[in-house]
Every structure is written in C-alpha cells, then in structure tokens.
Amino acid sequence: xxxxxxxxxxxxxxxxxxxxxxxxxxxxxxxxxxxxxxxxxxxxxxxxxxxxxxxxxxxxxxxxxxxxxxxxxxxxxxxxxxxxxxxxxxxxxxxxxxxxxxxxxxxxxxxxxxxxxxxxxxxxxxxxxxxxxxxxxxxxxxxxxxxxxxxxxxxxxxxxxxxxxxxxxxxxxxxxxxxxxxxxxxxxxxxxxxxxxxxxxxxxxxxxxxxxxxxxxxxxxxxxxxxxxxxxxxxxxxxxxxxxxxxxxxxxxxxxxxxxxxxxxxxxxxxxxxxxxxxxxxxxxxxxxxxxxxxxxxxxxxxxxxxxxxxxxxxxxxxxxxxxxxxxxxxxxxxxxxxxxxxxxxxxxxxxxxxxxxxxxxxxxxxxxxxxxxxxxxxxxxxxxxxxxxxxxxxxxxxxxxxxxxxxxxxxxxxxxxxxxxxxxxxxxxxxxxxxxxxxxxxxxxxxxxxxxxxxxxxxxxxx
Numbered sequence: 001x002x003x004x005x006x007x008x009x010x011x012x013x014x015x016x017x018x019x020x021x022x023x024x025x026x027x028x029x030x031x032x033x034x035x036x037x038x039x040x041x042x043x044x045x046x047x048x049x050x051x052x053x054x055x056x057x058x059x060x061x062x063x064x065x066x067x068x069x070x071x072x073x074x075x076x077x078x079x080x081x082x083x084x085x086x087x088x089x090x091x092x093x094x095x096x097x098x099x100x101x102x103x104x105x106x107x108x109x110x111x112x113x114x115x116x117x118x119x120x121x122x123x124x125x126x127x128x129x130x131x132x133x134x135x136x137x138x139x140x141x142x143x144x145x146x147x148x149x150x151x152x153x154x155x156x157x158x159x160x161x162x163x164x165x166x167x168x169x170x171x172x173x174x175x176x177x178x179x180x181x182x183x184x185x186x187x188x189x190x191x192x193x194x195x196x197x198x199x200x201x202x203x204x205x206x207x208x209x210x211x212x213x214x215x216x217x218x219x220x221x222x223x224x225x226x227x228x229x230x231x232x233x234x235x236x237x238x239x240x241x242x243x244x245x246x247x248x249x250x251x252x253x254x255x256x257x258x259x260x261x262x263x264x265x266x267x268x269x270x271x272x273x274x275x276x277x278x279x280x281x282x283x284x285x286x287x288x289x290x291x292x293x294x295x296x297x298x299x300x301x302x303x304x305x306x307x308x309x310x311x312x313x314x315x316x317x318x319x320x321x322x323x324x325x326x327x328x329x330x331x332x333x334x335x336x337x338x339x340x341x342x343x344x345x346x347x348x349x350x351x352x353x354x355x356x357x358x359x360x361x362x363x364x365x366x367x368x369x370x371x372x373x374x375x376x377x378x379x380x381x382x383x384x385x386x387x388x389x390x391x392x393x394x395x396x397x398x399x400x401x402x403x404x405x406x407x408x409x410x411x412x413x414x415x416x417x418x419x420x421x422x423x424x425x426x427x428x429x430x431x432x433x434x435x436x437x438x439x440x441x442x443x444x445x446x447x448x449x450x451x452x453x454x455x456x457x458x459x460x461x462x463x464x
Contacts, residue, residue: 006049011060013038019064022071029075037071038064083451085433087407087443089355090260090395094432096293096300097395098351098448102339103298103332110331117327130315132330136337137305140263141277143288145311147304147320148333153188154323155289155302156257160222161192162317163253163287163310167219168197172205172237175224177259185224185257194219204236207246214250221247223256223285225275240275244284253286253310260397261290261303263340269356271393271401277305286310292329294395297352298336299329355445356393356403364406366444370452371408374459381463383411391445407443412463423462431458 016022016038025034041063048056057063082094090096099107120127130147137146149155160169169189176198178184189196195217199209210221221243240256247254258280267273280288287310292301302323304314314320325333339346347353367386374384389407412420417435424431424440431454434441447455 003049003052006056006058007046009058010042010045010049011058011063013042015060016042016064016067019061021061021064021068025068025071029071033071033074034067037067037074041067041070081429083429083431083448083455084446085431085442085444085455087389087391087405087434087441087445088394089352089391089446090294090393090397091446092395097297099299099332100297100336100339100350102335102349106331106335107328111328115327115331117330128315129324129327129330133334133337136334136341137303140337140340141288141305142281143305143311144308145306147311147315148292148325148330149302149304149320149323150325150329151300152257152259152261152289152291152302155304156185157188157192158302158314158317158319158323159255159287159289159304160189160194160220161319162314163255164219165193166195168195168215168217169220169222169255170197170199170210170213170218171222171224172200172209173198174200174202174205174235174237175222175226177224177226185222203234205238206236207238207242210238210243210246214246214252218250218252220252220286221254223254225256225258240280240283240285244286247286248284253307254284255287255289256280256285258288258290260294260296260395261288262295263337264343264346266295266353266356270403271356271398274398281305287314291395292333292336294397295352295393296336297350299332301325301329301333303333351448355391358405358445360405363445367406367408370444370456374456377460378463381413383409383413385409387441389441389443391443403445405443405445407441407445410440410442410459410463411438412440414463420462424458427458427461429454431455 013035017034022034022038045056045058045063057066084091084094116127118127118129133148134146137143149158171185176185186196197213199205199213223240223243240254243254258275258277262274262276265273265276277288277290285306287304287306289302289304290296292298292303304311336350339349347357364386371384371386378384386406387409389405390402391405393401410420417438417440420440421433421435424433442455444452
C-alpha cells in the first residue's frame with residue numbers, strides 16, 4: 001500500500017481509548033496518561049509510515065495494545081527496586097547500602113502518623129531532633145555530644161563553617177580529596193567561607209609542617225581520611241593524637257572527616273584495618289564527621305560527634321537547619337545504630353555487614369545451587385558456570401580492598417552479552433550485572449536471598 005492509504009488506516013485517538021485493552025486500564029490509570037499514550041503511539045506510527053516502515057500493526061486494538069504498554073511505563077515509578085548483581089556492596093549509582101529490617105520497620109512506624117520529632121514528651125516543650133540519636137552515638141563512639149545532618153558533605157561544610165568561617169583551615173596536601181559528583185575539600189572550604197592553607201607534599205606531611213603554618217589567622221587543623229584512594233610507597237602522615245597535642249598548644253580545634261566511617265573493626269572479615277570513629281574520638285579529635293549510608297550500613301546521613309563545645313557551636317549555626325536530616329532517615333538511622341550495641345546482631349542483621357562477612361566457600365555453594373537448576377532448563381542456550389570473582393566494597397570506601405568469592409558466569413549462545421544485559425535491565429525489577437569478556441557476570445554476594453528466584457526466572461525468560 002502507498003503511504004497515504006496506510007495513514008488513513010490509523011485509528012482516531014477516541015477509538016484507541018475505547019478499545020478493551022485501554023478501558024481495562026482506565027480504573028487504575030489517570031486519563032491524562034492514557035490520552036498521552038494514545039496520542040504518542042499514533043504519532044510514532046504516523047512517523048514510521050512516512051519513513052517507509054512496513055509490517056506495522058494499525059488496527060484499533062493493535063494500536064491500543066501498544067498505547068497500553070506505553071501508558072503502563074508512564075505510570076511506573078521512576079525510582080524503583082533494582083537487583084544488584086554487580087558484586088559492589090556500596091554501589092553509589094544503585095543507592096549504596098540497603099537498609100536492615102529494623103530500619104524499615106522504624107520508617108513505617110514513624111511515617112504512618114505524627115511523631116515526637118521535635119517535641120519533648122517529658123516537658124511538653126519543643127525538643128531537638130538530634131536528641132533521638134545523640135545518646136546512642138555517644139555510647140557507641142565515646143564522644144561527649146553528637147549531631148546529624150542530611151549527608152556527610154553537609155556535615156563537613158557545617159563543621160568548617162561553624163568553627164572556622166573567615167579563618168584558615170590547615171590541611172595536608174595529600175588529603176585534598178575529591179569524591180563522586182566533584183565534591184572537593186577546597187571547594188567545600190570556599191563555600192563555607194574558610195581559607196584553605198595547604199601544608200606538606202602529596203606523599204609526605206610532617207607535624208612540623210602544621211606547626212610552621214599556624215598563625216594569627218588559623219581557625220582549625222583539618223584531617224581528611226583518604227577513604228577513596230591510597231598513596232603508597234614513600235609516604236608519611238601525622239597521627240590524630242599528634243595533631244591534637246599541637247592544636248591544644250595553640251588553642252585550636254581539630255576536625256577529621258572520616259568519610260565512610262566505621263563503628264567497629266572489620267578486619268576479622270579480611271578487610272584492612274581502618275580507623276574507627278571511637279579511635280578518632282579517643283585521640284582527642286574535637287569534631288569527627290562520617291557517612292551513615294556507607295560502611296555503617298544505614299540511610300544517607302552525615303554524622304557529627306565530638307566535644308560538647310564544638311558540637312554546640314555546630315548545632316546552633318544557622319546552616320544547621322538548611323542541612324537537617326528528615327524524620328524518615330532519622331528513624332532508620334536510630335534503628336541501625338541501636339543494632340551496633342550488640343556486635344553479633346549488627347553483623348547478622350545489617351545487610352552490608354552481612355554481605356561482607358560471607359566466606360568464599362559459602363558463596364561458592366550458593367552459586368552452585370543457583371546454577372544447578374538453570375543448566376538443565378537452558379541447555380544449548382547459554383554456558384553457565386561458577387567462576388572465582390572478587391567483590392568490591394564501593395561507595396568510595398576501601399579502594400584497594402577486594403573480597404574473595406565466586407559468581408555466576410553466563411555466556412549466551414543465541415544473543416549477544418550486551419543484548420542479554422539490556423534485556424535484564426528492562427525487567428521488573430531491573431537486574432544489573434557486569435559484562436566482561438563476552439560473559440555476563442552475576443555476583444550473588446549483593447543479591448538478596450529473596451531475589452534469587454526473580455533473577456533465575458528473568459534469565460530463563462531472556463535466553464529462551
């Protein structure tokens with residue numbers, strides 16, 4: 001047929017909306033989305049005809065079926081559950097740490113009604129949202145006081161601004177970090193009205209470098225833990241306790257950004273020894289900042305602990321309101337922190353800690369069980385095997401650390417690896433793996449147990 005004949009066969013928008021496929025969606029789908037879907041589907045088909053495409057479905061019900069699929073995609077939430085099969089535990093692009101059950105229950109409980117977010121139930125007067133986590137944080141870290149804001153970048157900005165605005169902050173050149181999203185320590189200082197004063201060299205900074213830089217305009221000494229990179233070889237850095245002693249001699253505070261921050265020693269899991277928050281506090285650091293959604297395993301938050309005087313100055317600063325944490329994150333954070341009072345319970349119930357603690361042998365057995373059923377169902381369609389595969393911590397934490405383990409390797413025979421990966425990203429829920437050497441690697445360390453059946457079914461659908 002010629003193009004004009006095909007164009008005349010396109011149904012009107014009203015006919016598409018009245019088709020059974022579309023009317024079945026009308027009860028639960030806003031009319032505006034159905035109308036948009038019908039209009040856009042017809043417009044796309046018109047363009048396809050004009051470009052000379054053939055084999056198009058132009059009958060009213062056929063067009064309605066296409067419009068219905070488009071309407072459903074329009075109604076689907078943009079932010080959605082994703083199965084992380086990459087093996088990166090704190091995958092920033094995939095939302096970092098999954099929350100524990102206790103945190104989810106706390107969110108549900110607090111969100112369904114009113115709460116005492118900023119209300120003191122004993123006095124009947126206005127309270128402070130910091131009070132809900134301060135006692136817990138102080139008990140876990142040994143600090144005198146604590147506060148919390150919406151993320152660690154905010155915590156660093158607030159701490160610098162409250163303690164050293166208009167003054168100099170002395171920091172080692174080897175600690176001038178940049179994290180994801182071009183967050184740079186020098187830029188944060190500038191935004192907070194703090195003057196950067198670098199000391200030392202990229203690989204070596206000594207106590208005398210800090211001492212020689214202290215002057216009448218100095219506001220604080222800043223220490224930044226290089227949690228997302230390492231300088232190795234001929235290196236030297238100043239310990240926190242040494243910086244504290246120097247600062248006290250000169251009447252200055254010391255602030256340390258621990259970045260990912262740890263509340264417990266994770267070296268028993270085979271991870272390198274990293275400074276814990278308690279160790280920084282015990283060294284005498286006046287203000288310590290760290291993230292809630294990295295190695296701590298909670299929601300996005302910036303935690304601030306330290307001396308009473310420093311924390312009071314931070315909490316009373318006007319910027320604290322602009323950076324304050326919301327009630328749902330606060331509820332999740334309190335529930336997560338409470339688990340740390342019992343080390344074994346924390347390891348068993350906080351997903352990130354549980355994933356880190358899985359031994360390679362257990363992961364190999366899990367992968368073997370997963371592949372056993374798939375091999376029989378997908379014979380001839382893919383080569384599926386268990387392969388050695390390390391996992392990464394991610395989230396800008398422990399950059400040189402790999403957790404030894406195993407993963408599932410899928411080499412499809414009928415489709416390309418890229419096509420398979422694209423298909424899995426389009427499933428519900430989407431599945432994200434890693435393409436490597438013409439194989440799709442699915443690392444089960446980061447796949448939750450209840451997600452395995454979904455992953456298996458999606459693979460079978462994609463390869464058949």
